[in-house]
Amino acid sequence: MDLPLIWAILIAVAVMLYVLLDGMDLGVGMLSFFAKDDEERNMMSATIEPVWDGNETWLILGGGGLFAAFPLAYAVIMPGVYLPVLVMLAALIFRGVAFEFRHKAVRQPTRHFWNGAFYGGSLVAAFSQGIILGAFITGFETDGRNFAGGAFDWLSPFSLLTGVSVTIGYILLGACWLILKTEGELQAKAKRFGLIALVAVSICFALVSLATLSIDPRVTERWGISMTAFDFAKILPLSPVPLAGIALTLWLASDLMRIGTHDSGPDWRPYLLAIGIFLSGYVGLAISLFPYLVPFEFTLWQAAARDNALGLMLVGAAIMLPLILLYTAYVYSLFWGKVKPGDGYHA
């Protein structure tokens, strides 16, 4: 059994689940900035209150899993993104407790403070996650088994671009979630934000894809695309991934435009399509970087812990993860349906 590969897939899935699920939470959090009053803000937050902290737990599994399964990758990446990780953690703490504290605050200034912590924390967390992604793709300066770069190596035009892209992508997920969970005025608002975000996301994802191709010759080589030449033998088998992304984007655009009109599609479809767009990007990225876990320095096999450690953990993961997934699915099914004014656990 190729244990490192199994663990790479497990962690990739955990991170992906985090991005899709908590990305939607962070998107809704950011959109709450545009709420016209506290009632609308409460409605927005009520759509994610039952699920957000379960969603966030995938991040612990991603981080803890990386340490446990790929200590070398963890040891190189984390010092390399020291400050963005710090900012992300602080933002997530504020965002997390704001769910509760903004309802507890009696006085107006404290209430404003926790409202700000809610959307500000969401925005900062999303942006720093994008920065971390960009820094991860561009790779890290290493010396032996250590990170050897500087404190601000993560900062580059590319990482700023991924920061913006992830932020807008999360807003798209959040807007599509709100379309699914709300109706009337708030849904119409979500539709407008969704359309704007979709246009921006298309541009951003295209830019990120092009930039990624030029980051390392190995990526260019894999896709068979460079500034001067196409290698159809390579690009053709891989082309379904970007093509699917484009098709899903167009489908989502047409779906979003028809929301609220007489021939609108089902309300759940935009969210599913947005997930599809994210997946195509995620798979595309995996194709570009495989098998590197610290891009272009260490492969997943080089970075892996010993087989006896990976095997021991796999036993636990094989028992626990299916149960967790089942329970998560059960909770989502419990909360199926539209949120009404006054819903949420503070009513």
Place this chain on the structure above:
Amino acid sequence: MEFDALLLSRLQFAFVVAFHILFPAFTIGLAAFLAVCEGLWLKTGQDVFKRLYLHWVKIFALAFAMGVVSGVVMSYQFGTNWSVFADKTGSVMGPLLGYEVLTAFFLEATFLGVMLFGWNRVGKTLHFVATCVVAVGTSLSAFWILAANSWMQTPAGFALDPETGTFYATDWLAVIFNPSFPSRYVHMMLAAFITTAAVVLAAGAWQMLRGRSSQPTRWQTRMAVGTLAVLMPLQIWAGHWSGDVAHEHQPAKIAVVEGWCETKDVQGTVLIAWPADNECGHNGIEIPNTSPILFSSAHGELKGMDAFAEDERPPFWIVFWSFRFMVGAGLVLLGLAFWGVWKWWRGTIDTPGLFHWLAVPSGSLGFIAVLTGWITAEVGRQPWTVYGHLTTADSVAPVSAGQVATSLLVFMVVYAIVFTAGSIYMARIATRGFEDDGTAPPRVHPRAPGSPLGAVDEPAKVPGDIVAIK
């Protein structure tokens, strides 16, 4: 002392882990207390136990949430600040911490939800089972953390990869049940129970002093006093056991803890010490010739600080004094417990008085003992991260002092805001007493994995929609 990345990283780790440990230490004991209350309610059918359960479960939820929030930070510390340690020990520490994450996540995902939100939704027995599983699960989380930490103290069952210099396990059972693990696990579990009992006692005493005494208040006070009276003597024994093991495997730690200057066959007990201009660096008040009683299993000479070069033993003052604070806190709790039992026997435990005034601030003593005890253990491990094999200086991440100073400052500010708010809120529930009698948690819906924060809302105004378990 230079504020370099190493020292700042140590300070930061100490800060975030000290904040974190307060919450698990409290929730481990509280989960057990809740299981006992619910069990007693099912067995006796007395309403008072249900009221106790529904009251304390709200505080449990908040404390658990604070533990989760501060725990997320911990899972990144090893990489951001101790990356060399992470790389070298990953194949040994990884699975131990991995199992802790899985255990905690699994609990949050399943039984905690039933415990916090299932009061009206599942049967009595299933709810009780959920509470018990959460209680066992929190202890299991502690099991993995203590296994990992004890392996750093007394590493066993491993070998070193000659090529990369990384540790790997050769015998997992020896890794987990390393020499110091059993005594330290027992010591920590007892500390958790005692910490919770002290808090429960303080809350009860406070309500009595404020004239809000009710049946649950009287019960919780008695239960806490009884628990302390039984567990404190056991804890002293467990601490002694732990000291014996440390003496065998980490003689430098014990030399510093005891303040022994010279290596001798028979040592005394130094009660207090102060700086002095002698070879040892301190003078103290000493009870002579106690070691044959206190370290009865030790053979031959007992090593003093002179047996170790200064850079091969832990720093003296912090270890020496934190140990005495821990012991002092424990002895006060022991005295308080015996006094409480005496008052219980005389039938005066419900009469507000000096005992109650002392019991209120003593609610913090468990936390103080936990913190100073961990400081003794961890600073006493210096200069090693993996005792005898990997030094702290060689474990630190290649990050700059500026970055670590920034992050330390950010964590201090963020924790100050967030945990102050959370603690005030917890204290508000604990001191409010039992005016919210008999209401179930007001949640109408169950919540997703790991949503303890939602369970601490204000009591529902309309008891009508809340159907108590029949």
